Amino acid sequence: MANAIRLVFFDIGGVVIQADLERYLHVGCALFQATPEDLRREVTARVPDLERGTLDSQLFWKQVSETLWSRGEGRLVSPETCRHLWRDLLASTAQVDLQVMALIGALQKAGIRVGALSNTLHDHVKVLEERGVYRAFDPCALSCRLGCRKPEREIYLKAAELAHMKPRDCLLVDDLNENLEGARRAGMSALLFRGAEPLAQDLLRLDLLR
Structure with a gap:
């Protein structure tokens, strides 16, 4: 396998970036006056469309608010009030893993291309673009721009196509x-x-690092 690998795609959230996005439960429960279970149910149901880019953040939270209210599980909240909730959560908690970034640099020095393949949403892309996180990656295969998400087969094929x-x-x-x-x-x-550290060992084992 190692000899065939010419490009390593990295997931971003949970690999390159660590962020406490679960804080949406604390913020959202207070905002919507909903239980964590009810809020998580409505958020989880809509995240795939958010990550495919077919639903924007303002409409996302509007649907969540209206559904909770219609079921007697929360209160109506103006979409404008929470339109930047996802953006603000990432901006306030995101930390780049410098050890992972060092491995990315080492791969590139070894002649291996490095790309990003990430389930994400437009608000998060803007934050990470502003911080220059994507500069290390070519190509950047981002679900909200490609209209599909992991683990759907299409996104992997599109990512490879972007890399030629x-x-x-x-x-x-x-x-x-x-x-x-x-x-x-x-x-x-x-x-x-x-x-x-385990990733470094795996990459060495595959003869991708020198």
Whole structure:
């Protein structure tokens, strides 16, 4: 496998970036006067469309608010009040893993291309673009811009196409097994992210680092 790998795709959230997005429960429960269970149910149901870019943040929270209210599980909140909730949560909690970034630099020095393959939303893309996080990656295959998300087969094929490579030339590093399984079904190799040090050992074992 190692000899065939020409590009390593990195997931962003949970691998390159660590952020406490679960804080939406604390903020949202106070805002909507809902229980964590009810709020999580409504958020989880809509995240796929948010990450595919078919739903924007303002409409997302409008639907959440109206559904909770219609079920007697929360109160109506103006969409304008919470339109920047996702953006603000990431901006206030995101931390770049410098050890992972060092590994990315080492891969590039070894002649291996590095790309990003991430389930994300437009608000988060703006924050990370402003901070220059994506500059290290080429290409950047972002779900909200491609209209599909991991573990859907289409996003892996589109990511490889953006890189002008075949899926078999690519390796995905991700912290979720379901995304790795999707990558393998699409023809990519895959590594489970368990931290920077285990990742370094995995990359050395695959002869991708020198």
